[in-house]
Amino acid sequence: MNLKSLIIILFPIILIIITGCSKTMPDKIFFNGKIYSLDSKNNVYEAVAIKDDLIFDLGTSEDLLKKYPDVEKINLKGATILPGFIDAHGHITGYGENLLTIDLVGTNSQTEIAALVKQKSQYVSEGEWILGVGWDQNDWEDKSWPDHKILTEAAPKNPVALTRIDGHALWVNKKALELAGITKEIPNPDGGEIKRDTDGNPSGILIDNAMNLIYNVIPEPTEEQLIETVLTSTQNLVKYGITSVHDMGVNERIISIYRKLADEEKLPLRIHCYVDGIGKTWEKYLKEGKLVGYGKNFVSVDGIKLFVDGAMGSRGALMTEPYQDDPKNFGLMLLSEDQIYQVAKDAIAKGLQVATHAIGDSGNNIVLNAYERAFNELKPKDHRFRIEHVQVINPNDAKRLGKLKVVPSMQPVHATSDMPWAEARLGPERVKWSYALRMILNETGIIAGGSDFPVENPSVLEGIYAAITRQDKQGKPQNSSDVEEFVKQKKWVLSKAGIVNPENFEGGWYPNQKLSIDEAIKCFTIWPAYAVFEENKKGSIEIGKWADFTVLSKDIFNITPYEILKTKVLMTIVGGKIVYKDEGLN
Numbered sequence: 001m002n003l004k005s006l007i008i009i010l011f012p013i014i015l016i017i018i019t020g021c022s023k024t025m026p027d028k029i030f031f032n033g034k035i036y037s038l039d040s041k042n043n044v045y046e047a048v049a050i051k052d053d054l055i056f057d058l059g060t061s062e063d064l065l066k067k068y069p070d071v072e073k074i075n076l077k078g079a080t081i082l083p084g085f086i087d088a089h090g091h092i093t094g095y096g097e098n099l100l101t102i103d104l105v106g107t108n109s110q111t112e113i114a115a116l117v118k119q120k121s122q123y124v125s126e127g128e129w130i131l132g133v134g135w136d137q138n139d140w141e142d143k144s145w146p147d148h149k150i151l152t153e154a155a156p157k158n159p160v161a162l163t164r165i166d167g168h169a170l171w172v173n174k175k176a177l178e179l180a181g182i183t184k185e186i187p188n189p190d191g192g193e194i195k196r197d198t199d200g201n202p203s204g205i206l207i208d209n210a211m212n213l214i215y216n217v218i219p220e221p222t223e224e225q226l227i228e229t230v231l232t233s234t235q236n237l238v239k240y241g242i243t244s245v246h247d248m249g250v251n252e253r254i255i256s257i258y259r260k261l262a263d264e265e266k267l268p269l270r271i272h273c274y275v276d277g278i279g280k281t282w283e284k285y286l287k288e289g290k291l292v293g294y295g296k297n298f299v300s301v302d303g304i305k306l307f308v309d310g311a312m313g314s315r316g317a318l319m320t321e322p323y324q325d326d327p328k329n330f331g332l333m334l335l336s337e338d339q340i341y342q343v344a345k346d347a348i349a350k351g352l353q354v355a356t357h358a359i360g361d362s363g364n365n366i367v368l369n370a371y372e373r374a375f376n377e378l379k380p381k382d383h384r385f386r387i388e389h390v391q392v393i394n395p396n397d398a399k400r401l402g403k404l405k406v407v408p409s410m411q412p413v414h415a416t417s418d419m420p421w422a423e424a425r426l427g428p429e430r431v432k433w434s435y436a437l438r439m440i441l442n443e444t445g446i447i448a449g450g451s452d453f454p455v456e457n458p459s460v461l462e463g464i465y466a467a468i469t470r471q472d473k474q475g476k477p478q479n480s481s482d483v484e485e486f487v488k489q490k491k492w493v494l495s496k497a498g499i500v501n502p503e504n505f506e507g508g509w510y511p512n513q514k515l516s517i518d519e520a521i522k523c524f525t526i527w528p529a530y531a532v533f534e535e536n537k538k539g540s541i542e543i544g545k546w547a548d549f550t551v552l553s554k555d556i557f558n559i560t561p562y563e564i565l566k567t568k569v570l571m572t573i574v575g576g577k578i579v580y581k582d583e584g585l586n
C-alpha cells in the first residue's frame with residue numbers, strides 16, 4: 001500500500017476526527033445565493049456558513065463547500081439573502097388579537113356574518129367572548145343598522161361583540177347586552193348612543209362612548225390566551241421576513257410571557273420592549289435597569305414609550321397652527337414638556353431609552369425641547385432617544401433631530417395610507433414637511449423604519465415600496481395632475497387615470513421625499529439595529545454577527561418597484577434557525 005492509497009482510505013476517518021473534535025467547523029452552509037451583506041463595503045457573497053446562532057464564514061459557494069465539506073448544506077437556488085428585516089415600531093399582542101378575532105372586512109350580509117360567528121362559537125367554550133372587526137352595513141343590500149337577533153341566534157351561549165370597520169360602532173348579541181347590564185332603563189352615556197327598537201329596548205348597536213359599556217365587561221385575557229396571541233402574532237410576522245420587532249407599549253405581564261416563551265425557545269423572532277408609559281412596569285425597570293438579551297438574545301427591555309399627542313386622522317395630533325379643515329382645533333396634548341423631561345432624566349440616569357409618539361409639529365417640538373433640556377443637564381454619552389412617527393415636523397426641528405442625535409422612527413406606509421386626506425388636514429404648506437423621509441434622513445443620516453402593525457400590514461416589502469415610490473399599491477399618484485385632481489376631489493379617482501402602468505414610477509406623493517432602495521432597506525435592517533444598540537450584532541451580514549436573514553424570491557435591488565410588491569419571502573432565519581419557509585419551497 002503506497003502513501004496515496006493510505007490517505008484515500010484514511011481520509012474519511014481523518015475528516016470525522018476533524019469535524020468531531022474541531023470547534024472550528026460550522027453547523028450548516030447556505031449556498032448558491034446572492035447574499036447582500038450590506039457591510040461597509042457592500043460586499044456580495046454566494047454562501048454563508050453558520051455556527052450556533054452566529055455567522056461563521058462568508059464566501060463563494062465553491063470556497064465554502066470545499067472548506068467545510070461535511071456539514072448540512074442548504075441550496076438557495078439563486079435566491080437573494082438580506083440581513084434579517086427589523087420592524088422598529090409594532091404592537092405584537094395587538095396584531096395577535098386582530099388575527100384571532102373574526103375578520104369581517106368585505107363581508108356582504110348579516111347572514112354571512114352570523115355564519116362566521118356560529119362557526120367560531122363551536123371552537124370556544126360557553127360564555128367566552130366572540131369578537132370580530134370590520135363589518136360595514138354600506139356593503140349590504142339592506143343598509144340599515146342591524147340588531148342583536150341574528151347574532152343572538154348564532155351564538156346564544158356566548159357574548160358577541162363585532163366592531164364596525166371605522167371603530168365607532170359595536171354590534172352585539174343579547175348575551176353581551178345582559179352581561180353589560182344594558183337595559184331599556186340605561187340612559188345614553190355622554191358622547192355615546194345606545195340604539196333602541198320602537199319599544200325603547202336596546203337593539204344591539206352601540207355608538208362611540210356607549211361601546212365602553214361593553215369593553216368594561218370583557219375580561220382580561222388568561223395567560224393561556226395571551227400565549228396564543230403572542231405565538232399567533234409572531235408566527236405570522238416571520239412570514240414577512242421579520243426577524244426582530246421593537247414592541248411599543250408593553251406591560252410586565254406581557255414581558256414575562258415573552259421571557260417564558262424565550263426560555264422554552266418558542267419565540268420565532270427577537271423582541272425589544274418599550275414599556276407602556278409611566279406606571280408599575282416603568283418603575284420596575286427604573287429600579288432594575290435595562291434587560292439586555294434575555295433568553296439567547298430574544299427579549300430585551302430598552303426603555304419607555306410615551307405619547308405627547310394623538311393621531312392625525314382624528315385630529316388629535318398637536319399642531320402649532322390649527323387644522324386646515326377644523327380652524328379652531330390644534331389637537332391634543334397628552335403629556336407636557338415638563339413631564340417628558342422628568343421621564344427623560346430618570347431614563348438617562350438608568351441608561352434606558354425614551355421613545356415618544358409625536359405626530360404634530362408642536363408635538364415634535366415639545367418632545368425635542370424636553371429631550372434637549374435633559375441632555376443638557378445630564379450629558380449622556382450615547383442616549384439613542386427616539387421619536388415615534390415624526391409625521392409633521394418643522395424643518396428647523398428636523399435639524400435639531402440630527403443635532404441632538406435623536407433617532408426618528410418612521411413608517412413609510414403611513415405616508416401612502418394617509419395621503420388621500422393628509423393635505424386637507426394640513427394645508428399646502430405644512431404638508432411639504434410631513435411624512436418627510438428625505439428631509440429627515442438628510443438631517444439625521446438614519447431612520448428606524450417600521451409599519452406600526454396592526455395599524456398597517458406588517459409587510460416590510462410594502463414599506464420599502466412605499467418609501468421609494470410614495471405611491472399606493474396601484475401606483476398612484478402617478479403625476480402631478482393626479483395630485484391636483486385629488487386635492488380637488490379629496491380622493492383618488494382610479495378610473496380617471498385608467499390602467500396604471502406598473503413600470504412607470506415617475507410620480508408619487510411629494511416625490512422629493514422618496515428614499516433610494518439602499519436607504520429604504522437600511523430603514524428595515526441596520527438602522528433599527530442601531531436604534532436598540534445592536535448595530536454590532538445584527539443589521540448586516542458579517543462574520544460574528546447573529547445569523548438573522550431574510551431570503552427573497554427576487555433581487556429587490558435590481559427590479560422595478562412594482563416587482564418588489566410581487567416578491568415573496570422564501571425563508572426567514574433567526575439565530576441560524578429557519579423559522580419560516582414558504583410552502584412552495586422544498
Ligand SMILES: [Zn+2]
Nearest residue numbers: 089090248452
Ligand atoms: Zn404604534
